[in-house]
Amino acid sequence: DTTRDSRAAAAVRLLATWDGVLADDRPAAALGALIARDWVSAKYGLYPAPPADVSLREAARDLQRSFGRIDPPLSAVLRMRFNGRDLPIGNGGSDVLRAVHTARAHDGRYVGRAGDSFVMLVEWDARGAVRSESIQPFGTAVGRPGSRHATDQMELFATNRLKPVPFTEAAQRAMLEREYRPGIPTARD
Numbered sequence: 001d002t003t004r005d006s007r008a009a010a011a012v013r014l015l016a017t018w019d020g021v022l023a024d025d026r027p028a029a030a031l032g033a034l035i036a037r038d039w040v041s042a043k044y045g046l047y048p049a050p051p052a053d054v055s056l057r058e059a060a061r062d063l064q065r066s067f068g069r070i071d072p073p074l075s076a077v078l079r080m081r082f083n084g085r086d087l088p089i090g091n092g093g094s095d096v097l098r099a100v101h102t103a104r105a106h107d108g109r110y111v112g113r114a115g116d117s118f119v120m121l122v123e124w125d126a127r128g129a130v131r132s133e134s135i136q137p138f139g140t141a142v143g144r145p146g147s148r149h150a151t152d153q154m155e156l157f158a159t160n161r162l163k164p165v166p167f168t169e170a171a172q173r174a175m176l177e178r179e180y181r182p183g184i185p186t187a188r189d
Contacts, residue, residue, distance in 0.1 A: 005057065007064060008053070008057050011031060011057075011060040014027065014031060014071055015028050015056070020032065022074060022091055022093045022096060023074060023091045024073045024091075026074070029073075030067075030073070030077040030078075031056075031059055031060065033094070033110075034063070034110070035052075035055045035056060035059050036093060036094055037093070037101075038050055040101075065108065066109070074091075074093075075088030075089070075090065076088075076109070077109060077110055078092070078100070078102060078112070079105070079112065080100070080111070080112045080137055080138065080154055080157070080158065081105075081111045081112075082138050082142065082151055082154070083145050083150055085151050087155060087157075089137075090159060098119065098157075099117050100117055101114045117135075118135075118136045119134060119136070119162070120132060120134040130167050132165035133163060134162060134163060135153055135156055135163060136153055137153070138157075139152040
């Protein structure tokens with residue numbers, strides 16, 4: 001019952017227009033993402049999900065308070081922040097192909113903290129030659145913040161792009177930064 005709550009009534013109307021796609025061009029995406037976040041958190045936390053009306057009211061209130069409206073662009077709400085960089089997550093959210101699980105930040109945005117968003121596409125042509133592309137939210141060295149690879153995929157991820165995956169030795173050597181054998185000291189060690 002939203003007869004006494006105009007914001008909840010507006011949120012119900014907004015959700016009724018949504019096709020479930022988490023993208024900037026869907027006005028209800030941010031609202032839907034926050035509601036889904038509640039339910040996904042409950043599922044993985046093994047506790048009961050809040051009632052739908054509670055999730056809806058809290059999400060609408062949170063968006064109104066933080067963004068001045070209940071339909072901000074998804075990219076304004078869901079962010080990737082690491083090593084001084086701050087980018088939109090792009091299309092994605094909790095428990096989807098581009099899964100990024102978030103935590104609320106001091107500025108009202110939701111910042112990616114974890115997720116299983118590694119995506120790889122592989123195709124073989126009629127001759128059996130392989131072509132592949134992949135992406136992950138931050139980079140391949142998030143455990144080493146000083147590495148240039150800690151955030152080298154963030155912009156690609158935020159703009160819904162992939163990077164090539166080298167399958168041949170020649171393609172791998174073209175990308176080689178350093179060659180070494182584990183356990184054998186090199187001049188740099």
